[in-house]
Amino acid sequence: MIRLRNVNKYFGNFHVLQDVSLDIVQGEKVVVCGPSGSGKSTLIRCINHLEPHDSGEITLDGLTVGTPKDVLTVRRTAGMVFQNFNLFPHLTVIENCILAPKLASGVSDKDARKMAEEYLARVHILDQAWKYPIQLSGGQQQRVAIARALCMRPTVMLFDEPTSALDPEMVGEVLDVMSELATGGMTMICVTHEMAFARRIADRVVFMDAGRIVEVAPPEQFFTAPQSERARTFLSQISH
């Protein structure tokens, strides 16, 4: 359902993604990790065409990513959650959630609200629906961001370090919501360094370094017996 074939991406002369190939099947949960600057964010931003790739092929649910006429469809198919939440500060929680369904999918206000309430309940924040983002804690904002993405009824969710901007005491509530989503069968690609979380939900861990996929392995194997030297170094660095 997601297929990357020899994907290359440059920022100027800088070769940020080098011959990346990866297949992800429906319902699969993939955790992406690797040192800072290795291209993790760029990789998932290429999947929903927030960054155009330069060569190679990316397909998502049969759509070729990069085809101009399919750009919006691709983005509606893939929900994305950012490190800094990126909620719209001038809109209330529920308005954040109904904006795209109304504008992009032509859902009526009433139906959009009903759906938004459903998803806000699912991320346990329905009681704050009338508030503005600035009134919420980081963990609450990130859960709203997840609900906002879900309101487009995506078939895959992309997470870019969703907990790394949060105070430690709020990490748990966001990971719990993500775990529930995983249990519900959502296809997920998640850039994160939360190892316990990765062990719990991931089917595979993708380890990147310097723009390349260096290792792909089930989490138990990756965290206990990584094959590559670079993964070993990386794991020893993040574990203390």
Place this chain on the structure above:
Amino acid sequence: MNFDPSTYWEALFSWPFLRGAMLTLGLTVAAHMMAILIALPLAVVLNGPPSALRRLITVYVGFFRAVPTLLQLLFVWNALPQIFPVFREEWFTPFLAAWIALSLNESAYQVEINRAALSSVDSGQMAAGQAIGLKKSHIYRYIMLPQALRVALPPTMNEFITLLKLTSLASIISLQELMTVTQINVARTFQFSEYYAVALTWYLVMVYSLMGLQKLVERRFRWSSRTEANALAESRRSRGW
């Protein structure tokens, strides 16, 4: 003291002064709205990647900043009809000429305000709008502009007040705005203080009303402050939207 209150009061609500004040305000509103309309797409281009169009806009902005407003007014009113015969006809009024000249002139200043306001919006907002599958025009209309407006409002208000006073230049092309009417009455009666006071009063009324309006609009931007967002959210909830 040589101030005749009855002359003042009579003139204050007399038709020529009322009409003059309305013309002043109307011309300012019309020119500023047009200027903002022109400046918006220019600002979007200026915030984008380098291009030939961007250089052209830079030249445009420099040009209208460099040329004195008075010269622009005179050019549109006197020279334009010489160059293009269509402008020699009845419909080309002083108001229209002043509107064109002041719109172009003001757009050169408004561009910079709009550009700065748009670029003040966090880049994550654009990414978030794209990620939920909105098209560019919707992202600008529903996400970027409402947030940019908050930043643009105070300097835009300054521009508006400057423009309000700049309209008095249009007396040179015989537009019967507030200062023209004042000058006519002073020349006729030599009652300087009474008629100047009338003009002063109307300018003050207009500017203070606008400042009140600005305060009202700013209440809608309380989402940006942690302490005030609560009041806005509560008031919207109690009204059911």
